[in-house]
Amino acid sequence: MEKKSEGTLAIVWMVLIQGFLASGAVEVKPSINPAVVGDSVTLSLSPSMNVKSGSWAVGESLILTWLGDQQAVFPGHSGRAAVNVLTGALALTSVRVVDSGVYVLQSSDPDLRATASIAVFEPISNVTLRANQTKLVEFNSAAVFTCSVSSGSSLSVLWMNASSELKERDRVQLTDGNATLTILNVTRHDQGPFSCRVFNPVSNGTSDGVNLTISYGPDSMALTVNGQNTTSFLVGSNLTLLCSARCHPPAQLRWAFRGQLVNATGPLLERFSVDEEQSGPYSCLAFNSHTNMNSNITAHIMIASEFVGLVTSASTYLLLCLTLVCPHRDFVKV
Known part of the structure; x- marks a missing residue:
């Protein structure tokens, strides 16, 4: 049992x-x-x-x-x-x-x-980055990058501009499973270097960086005379006019006086022992043959003698004497 x-x-x-x-x-x-x-x-x-x-x-x-x-x-x-x-x-x-x-x-x-x-x-090998073109014009070109590998499976792609990660937004498009990056209407800040990092659970690899050359400007022009903001000078002075513009490649610079081109190019215009006849508007003209854009800036320069300065001072003094007790009435009579 x-x-x-x-x-x-x-x-x-x-x-x-x-x-x-x-x-x-x-x-x-x-x-x-x-x-x-x-x-x-x-x-x-x-x-x-x-x-x-x-x-x-x-x-x-x-x-x-x-x-x-x-x-x-x-x-x-x-x-x-x-x-x-x-x-x-x-x-x-x-x-x-x-x-x-x-x-x-x-x-x-x-x-x-x-x-x-x-x-x-499959492990990743030979990550390569190619651009459709590297010489572009600001606001007038699109940059297209393609990331590829010689071998690898189940790939994920991360895009970088220098040390900053690129994510899809208004001007940035990611297509082909993130293997293609398109930047629309490039700006001067999109120069790179751009790179792509490819990874899967067993390996990863990063491409070499690719830089863009972006033509822009001229803009943000500045004009100084003798390194100062003043535009009034005495007869006999030496004048050095310095012109600058934000531009790539560097702008071609010409000079004009009273609307007429003068025989001077480059960022400097010099005038020695100036007289009253050299008073007037001085213009710096900038041109970029890559962007086909131009810009200009003008300084109105006044050249006067010491006598003119004295008359001006006397006139000011006379005006004060009309309302105040003048301590030097003989001077005013003159």
Whole structure:
């Protein structure tokens, strides 16, 4: 009677174990995940046990089956897959990107089903950045960059302008899975260097930087005389007019006096021992042959003698004497 009870308990125990195994208590653990192309990966059961028969599949494709110490490998994995007929562990060699997927172990002895996912990636090599053109005109050109690799799978791309990350916004477009960067209506601040960083879970690489040459201006012109803001000078003075403009390439500079070009080019115009006849508007004219734009700035210069300065002072003094008690009436009479 006791033996019969013991046998019944053993059967119940085995059923409970099989239900426990089938319920997901058994895990499949890859030796490497993610894996690199060419790696060897082993999928082992945890906890370890004696699996006398079963099959391995990836997705809907059978890899191999075994019964006892006999195993049969299907053509798609011939020479690259083998099972440990004692533990049911699957060994894969020289894995490929297409080997990524969900691996399923099924066994009837014991009754169990277990799964594990493997991701296989190709390492990244030779990240290259190319631009459609590198010489552009501000507000009138678009820069298009293409990032490519010699090898690599499941790629993610990050774009940089110097040390700043570029993200999609009004003038910045990312297409082709972020492999192409387009900057519309480039400005003088878009000179770079631009680079792309490519990465996947097993590797990464960064391209060399690419700089843009952007023509702009002329604008923000400035004109000084003798390094000062004043424009009034005495007869006999030497004048040095200095003109500047924000421009790339540097602007071609010409000079004009009273609207007529003078025989002078470049940022400096010099006049020595000037007289009253040289009073008037002096203009600096800037031109950029790359942008086909021009700009100008004018300074109205007054050249006067000391006598004129005295008359002006006397006139001012007389005006004061009309309203105040003048201490020097003889001077005013003059």
